Amino acid sequence: MTRGKRIYVLDTNVLMHDPTALFRFEEHDVFIPMTVLEELDAAKKGTSETSRNARQVSRFLNELMVSANGRPIDEGVELRMPQGLQLGRRGKPGRLYFQTTAHVVADKRATHTLPDNLILAAIVTLRQSRPREAVVLVSKDINLRIKAKIHAITAEDYENDRALDDFSLLYNGVSQLAADFWDRHSELRSWTERGHTFYEVRLRKGEDWYPNHNLYLAGDDEVELCVQQVKDKKALLRIVDDYRHGSHTVWGIQARNREQNFALNALMNPDIDFVTLLGTAGTGKTLLALAAGLAQVMDQQRYREIIMTRATVSVGEDIGFLPGTEEEKMTPWMGALTDNLEVLTNPQENSAWGRAATNDLLTSRIKIRSMNFMRGRTFLNRYVIIDEAQNMTPKQMKTLITRAGPGSKIICLGNVEQIDTPYLTETTSGLTYAVDRFKSWEHSAHVTLRRGERSRLADYASEVL
Secondary structure, eight states: OOOSSEEEEEOHHHHHHOGGGGGOSTTSEEEEOHHHHHHHHHTOSSSSHHHHHHHHHHHHHHHHHHHTTTOOGGGOEEOOOOTTOOOOOOSOOOEEEEOOSOOOOOOTTOGGGSHHHHHHHHHHHHHHHOTTSEEEEEOSOHHHHHHHHHTTOEEEOOOTTOSOSOGGGSOOSEEEOOTTHHHHTTTOEEEEETTEEEEEEEOOTTOOOOTTOEEEEOSTTOEEEEEEEEETTEEEEEEOOOOSBTTBOBTTBOOOSHHHHHHHHHHHOTTOOEEEEEEOTTSOHHHHHHHHHHIIIIISOOSSEEEEEEOOSSTTOOOOSSSSOHHHHHGGGOHHHHHHHHHHSOTTOOOHHHHHHHHHHHHHTEEEOOGGGOTTOOBSSEEEEEESGGGSOHHHHHHHHTTBOTTOEEEEEEOTTOOOSTTOOTTTOHHHHHHHHHTTOTTEEEEEEOSOOSOHHHHHHHHHO
């Protein structure tokens, strides 16, 4: 890690990923090559998230230029925080510098004028003009960072939006209790209320639990518990419902393992407004979420309808206006929905007419929506499922979750091992961000599903291939 005063050169993808990156380098200076300004200008048109971010960067830059009061640009512009922007920055801010030396317009036919190479050339010139300062390139493009290191340029990923340093440290929502748990808590209080058994225990060393944290004790004394409340070094625990038997199912679906049982408890709990489910393909995330949604929409009438959306591979890009409706355009992305609806409709129904009628009834209560048109909406009494949430940025995640109105419930599903969008990693994904930030809230729950339940063929293939 470079020490002392530094000057950070920002790549275009950093600013389009986080427009506030300009103000996140504390007392250090920031340098923007002319190529970056040209790429921002080219990306400003459109309704996608990246286009909005490009326009926001331009507004920030314009405000900074105005605040410079006509001072020579080569002296730098003070990175004064805009009004209303709260980033918790301390100390005197650094200065913003632009490339004022000769600039070559990018030409795709000439390798030496490719945008990445022009940025590297600008950094080399900057190092020569400021030899006493450490120059660091910040880019989310791993290939540009490799090129930079070949030219002995220090290069780093943009890590300010990283939820945690190591993905293995992410809260998984399920913990195994020590074998001597009952002996260690011999003074616990227990009682039964409304058909549920509760325990109040005093927290011991190593018992760092969160609200709605799932606990289990393996072995002969197997028990599955959920933390209801953590207060004054005491925890209130409740024995969870068992959805693993035919007499107690959710829309005909029963849990096949411990994690699925914990997930169904969270999905069916009306006091939990936000649920995140992580797991590899085949662990049952979408099926459990849909089954719980149908049970609460059709049977209990707790919610008016199910709204399902997902981050398409081209996240945030315009899905177009013609031909077809919003729902018809999203249908190709929703194969998981149709696959799981086949399981949830009664397979024993003999007549094709009966199956069709059931499908029509279910689809009338399930609406498919595009993420592009979520901004400005409010969902009242809706059960919202966000699939493939690992492909969302923290900002996109915030945009969707803040759409929730009174009586709504949001479920985020994803597998962070299958991130399809560039510039996102396991530690910077919006899904990872949401899990980490919501773990302490009493109205949220998280479960990491580990066992695949598709078929013995799928299970074996995931192990050996």
